[in-house]
Amino acid sequence: MSSPSARHAPLLVEGVRKEFRRQRTTVTALSGVDLSASPGEFIVIMGASGSGKSTLLHAMAGLTDLDAGRVVINGQDLSLLNDAQLTKFRGQQIGLVFQAFNLLPSLSAEDNIRLPAPPESGLNEKVAGLLQRLNIAERRSHKPGALSGGEQQRVAIARALVCDPAILLADEPTGSLDYDAGQQICQILHELSREQGRTIVAVTHEPNVAMWADRVVVMRDGRNIAEFSPGGSRDPQEVASHYQGLLRQPLETV
Template structure:
């Protein structure tokens, strides 16, 4: 049995100019865990995800992904970790405008030399199965968000990072998408961190953590 945590943060601190965002934060996420992170605006929730993803660099501390250190300044290694282990659902969708929806969703599979047979199924799972040959400019904001979610999940990542993944969706569609994320986590033995202001979204996770200046604490439900 693999006992290595999928994610381990050791004494992470981050400040922007004179504003301290995260201070001496430690956190471990085991394989199969699905947690929601809540907290006030500006407390550092998105910064936390960016640090985990290697998109930003901590001022001090260490981050391990599946036992491998996310080395500061080593962009090649960080890119390899992101491609292999991560699925990103961020508020900026980053859908490539010159590619069709099918082509956008298939990118993680191509980058990992994996078969493309899950592409159409994932588009269908987010309710866009009949739009595969459409281009991003033909979609609404909510539809683009669903494309981003399909792309994040298509290669069965070990770690899913989701920053307000239902912010552009109506309540019914949001619940369907949240249940899809949960189902993918459980079916694939993955782990996930869901950053959200929505208590309804947080309720789909196994546990809810609140981020404050004192770190992460579990919220009783």
């Protein structure tokens, strides 16, 4: 499978708007989001519950129809693909990681990782490399039920990377994990962006996740209202106060 092309930005989000209509009410989940990611960038989208983070991640993955705007992944405008093309594109170019791991319980760690990949020469080596890199090689034949939460999430990240996607999208990847396991996941995401030039967008409400990012994008009421670089200090207090400060400002000034 071809590697992400260097000619295109891995991710472009332009004027994305998404409404959910129920009988007489309409909820505007996203009201005009613009965002782009550079190759190898680790972006964290931070916002309160209901601010639109998951909806934005789903939009980036082409998992939801948009009311306006477009998402372009590695040069491909998702809105120009039909359902079958979109499913194929997603499988090849978008790696997805969720809070709940979503592994198949009857398959070993190794077979879960292998699952989305077409049989091809070199797949065994690729899976072995991912097992090593995610530090789960000795757990390869265990089923998810015999793995810790952190190990399950590392299997899910390996599965998301097995097709060598242009971008890795993670929705609250540490939301089901204790502090130490969550920090291990963050460190791995950080290292993958550095070592392999992986472009990663993760969603969280936790400062101790956001502190690992190259760039923190702050969401409020369906809009990305501000962004900042957390710097290298990895101080969750500093990130939390920066974030709270931005949220306290009136919308017009941020």
